[in-house]
Amino acid sequence: MGYRDYWTEVATRAFSESLKAVSWDNWINIVVKILMPLLIAAALTWWAQTGVEYSRIVQVLLTLGITAIVAIIIFFTKMLTIPPKMHSETLALVPKEQDSEREAAILKLVQLRHDGVRHRNDGKKIEDEGVEWSEESLQWMEDVIATLTIISPAKAEMFRVLDTVPQARHRCLSDDKKFRTKFAMHDYRLVRLTEIADNLLNQS
Known part of the structure; x- marks a missing residue:
């Protein structure tokens, strides 16, 4: 003005x-x-x-x-x-504007979790190196980080760095070691996103 x-x-x-x-x-x-x-x-x-x-x-x-x-x-x-x-x-x-932005970000995270589950399930059927799947998984991760940054840059950074990745909860058909590693990383990120989303929803 x-x-x-x-x-x-x-x-x-x-x-x-x-x-x-x-x-x-x-x-x-x-x-x-x-x-x-x-x-x-x-x-x-x-x-x-x-x-x-x-x-x-x-x-x-x-x-x-x-x-x-x-x-x-x-x-x-x-x-x-x-x-x-x-x-x-x-x-x-x-x-009020900050609360509205935060609520929109939480909703986006829940939607991204849904996308992550679908993408994980698609990965279970892949039998080759899964190059396209891996690129989409990386983009999904970046979308989650960008949305988390709105709520908490610290949470976003914690989500980015996985440290030790446990074995995937679901089996995939591919025998490619690199793909299996990326599949496990995606599955673990999905677990962490679920925990973060649940905590945020409980705080709302």
């Missing part, structure tokens, strides 16, 4: 809140509290044809004048108090 736009919004809010403070914030109040008393006073004066009822008009005008002065004072007061209020409102929105 630019400087001019910012102060325009401040002035607009100050004007609106000052009118509301003196009950001039809608046409009904304006008609009932301003126009109707003026019309009644003018009608009485016209009918009486004397100077007596002019005092009624003076009273109405005096009341309107005082109310207008109060509204002006409130307006300038609001010009001073609204900027910090707007700042607080902006800060209050930040946690």
Whole structure:
């Protein structure tokens, strides 16, 4: 938001809140509290044809004048108090945006777990080196890391480094040692992703 736009919004809010403070914030109040008393006073004066009822008009005008002065004072007061209020409102929105982003990331992780299970099951049927499968597994891993980074860069880094990889929980048909190693790594990452997703869901 630019400087001019910012102060325009401040002035607009100050004007609106000052009118509301003196009950001039809608046409009904304006008609009932301003126009109707003026019309009644003018009608009485016209009918009486004397100077007596002019005092009624003076009273109405005096009341309107005082109310207008109060509204002006409130307006300038609001010009001073609204900027910090707007700042607080902006800060209050930040946690909500962060929570929304976190929830979206958790949902993405759950979806990636589903994709990982499907990809693991596809790997069980491969009988050769599984080059394409391995590339897709690597891309899946990068997607998980990117999503985890939104929630916790530390968790993402822990997921990236496997250390000792246990034997895969499922058997695959391929006899290629490199593929079997990659298959086991994918299966282990799937286990770790399930643990992370479960913990995040329990914290939500």
